[in-house]
Amino acid sequence: MQLEINHPDFQSPKHAVVSLSGGMDSSTLLLKCLDKFETVTALSFDYGQKHRVELKRARALVDHLNNHPMKILYPQIKYQVIKLDGLVDLLDSALVEGGKEVPEGHYAEENMKATVVPNRNKIFASITQAVALSIANRTGENTVISLGIHSGDHNIYPDCRQEFRDADDNAFREGNWDAERVGYYTPYLEGDKFTILQDGEILCEKLGLDFDEVYSRTMTSYKPTPEGWSDYKSASSVERIEAFIKLGRPDPVVYADETGVVEYETARIYVEQVLSEYEKEQLIKQ
Numbered sequence: 001m002q003l004e005i006n007h008p009d010f011q012s013p014k015h016a017v018v019s020l021s022g023g024m025d026s027s028t029l030l031l032k033c034l035d036k037f038e039t040v041t042a043l044s045f046d047y048g049q050k051h052r053v054e055l056k057r058a059r060a061l062v063d064h065l066n067n068h069p070m071k072i073l074y075p076q077i078k079y080q081v082i083k084l085d086g087l088v089d090l091l092d093s094a095l096v097e098g099g100k101e102v103p104e105g106h107y108a109e110e111n112m113k114a115t116v117v118p119n120r121n122k123i124f125a126s127i128t129q130a131v132a133l134s135i136a137n138r139t140g141e142n143t144v145i146s147l148g149i150h151s152g153d154h155n156i157y158p159d160c161r162q163e164f165r166d167a168d169d170n171a172f173r174e175g176n177w178d179a180e181r182v183g184y185y186t187p188y189l190e191g192d193k194f195t196i197l198q199d200g201e202i203l204c205e206k207l208g209l210d211f212d213e214v215y216s217r218t219m220t221s222y223k224p225t226p227e228g229w230s231d232y233k234s235a236s237s238v239e240r241i242e243a244f245i246k247l248g249r250p251d252p253v254v255y256a257d258e259t260g261v262v263e264y265e266t267a268r269i270y271v272e273q274v275l276s277e278y279e280k281e282q283l284i285k286q
Contacts, residue, residue, distance in 0.1 A: 011142070012142060013037065013141070013142040013143055013144045013183060013185075014037060014038040014039065014139070014141045014142065014143075015037060015038065015039045015040075015041070015132075015135050015136070015139065015141060015142075015143040015144070016033040016036070016037040016039070016040050016041070016143070016144050016145075016146045016185060017041045017042075017043065017128055017131050017132040017135065017143065017144070017145050017146065018030050018033050018040060018041070018042045018043070018146045019043055019045075019124055019128055019145075019146070019147055019148070020042040020043060020044050020058050020062075020079075021044065021045075021054055021058065021148075022044060022053075022054030022055055022056075022057040022058035022061070022218060022219050023054060023148075023218060023219060023220045024193065024196065024197070024200075024215065024218045024220050024240055024243075025148035025149075025150060025188065025193065025196050026148040027058075027061055027200075027214065027215070027217070027218045028148070028188075028196050028197070028199060028200040028203065029146055029147070029148040029187070029188070030042060030061070030062075030065075030077070031200065031203040031204070031207060031209070031214070032146075032187060032199065032203060033146050033185070034065070034074035034075060034077070034207065035074060035203060035206060035207060036185075037075070037144070038075060039075055039078070039135075040075055040077050040078070041077075041078045041079075041080070041131065041135065042058070042062060042077050042078070042079045042080070043079075043080055043081075043082055043124075043127065043128060043131065044058045044059075044079075044080075044081045044082065045081070045082050045084055045123075045124055045127075046081055046082065046083050046084060046085050047084040047085060047087050047088070047091070047096065047117070047120065047123075048084075048085045048087060048088025048089075048091070048096045048097050049095050049096055049097075050095060050096065050097055050099070050102065050222070050223070050224075051095070051219065051221060051222050051223070051224050053219055053224050053228040054219040055081060056228070057217050057218055057219040058079075058081075059079070059081075060217045061214065061217040061218065062077050062079045064213065064214070064217055065077060065209075068208075068209065069208075070207060070208030070209065073206075073207050073208055074207055082127055084123065091117055091118060092118065093114070093115065093116060093117040093118065094114040094115055094222075095115050095117055095222060096117065100114060101114075102114070102115065102222045102223045102234050102235075103115070103234065103235055104223075104233040104234055104235065105233070105235060105238065105274055105278075106235060106238060106274055106275070106277075106278040107156075107235040107236065107238055107239040112156045112235050113156065115156075115222060115235070115236070116156070116157060116158075119159065120159065121157070121159035121160065121164075122159060122164075122168060125145075125168050125172075126172075128145050129145065129172045129176075129182065132144070132145045132182045133176055133178065133179060133181065133182050136178065136181035136182055137178060137181070141181075142181050142182075142183060143181060143182055143183075144182070144183050144184060144185040145182065145183070145184050145185070146184075146185040146186070147184065147185075147186050148186075148188060148196070149186060149188065149189060150188040150189065150190075150191050150192055150193065150195075150196060151189070151190055151191060151192050165184075169184075187199075192243070193239055193240060193242070193243035194242075194243040194246045194247065196243070197243045197244065197246075197247050198247065200214070200215065201247070211249075211252075212252040213252075215251070215252050215253070216252040216253055218253065219253070220236050220237060220239075220240040220253075221234055221236060221237045221240075222234045222235070222236045222237070223237075225256045227256070229253075229254045229255065229256035229261060230253045230254065230255050230256070231255070231256065231257065232255045232257070232262070232266070232267035232270055232271065233257070233270065237255075237267075237271075238271050238274055238275075241267055241268060241271040242271055242275060244268075245268060245271065245272065250264045250268075251264055251267070255267040
């Protein structure tokens, strides 16, 4: 069983290693770690993803936070992009260059399976574990691996499920000395994108940050335009926009389609239609 941050055998961690994709979930998690830990290391992974613009957004957010006037309220972020793009020709997924088309519509399980990248989180986990253990050994202090996984990930991505995480953690502890110094921080495990956004509002206020300035520097779209704007029809974007609809505020990112940049209202109306049609389909199946 993984040592979560509140486990009695794992107390008072001072350092966090965050897996930062550049998306909404991990960016909110980054804010949470800045509020909670003494040092924060953020890692992004370049594995040849079509939506590589997310890495630019991650860098933009880190730079924004590290140079913000309110930085006195939180630690400096150490940021590193891990280059794995040599895998692009070897992986079979709609998310990597040369893969099949990224699905549009609802983020239901069958529609999102095409976005699974084989063993992606295992690859990321091995690197993140190595970095976290190195920090723990160097400082002699407990360190956490912080992940932004949430309830919506569990059914779609097998490597987000607890069974996988437990098995992976067991291998990590069997294969390394002093691995007991490393634990996990997964505050959104039972939440969804809406609860993550709600927490983001609270964290921005607490850290003296502007919500729109933060979230305009995130990217959830799996089908960004060549200009780097977010699409609003891919399943990942639908899930994000739904969270903003529930929050009752417009998404600050720029949305676009084949005609160019569109108003947020256009994206919102499309997503509401997708959600309504999906709900009707589920009622018919019952």
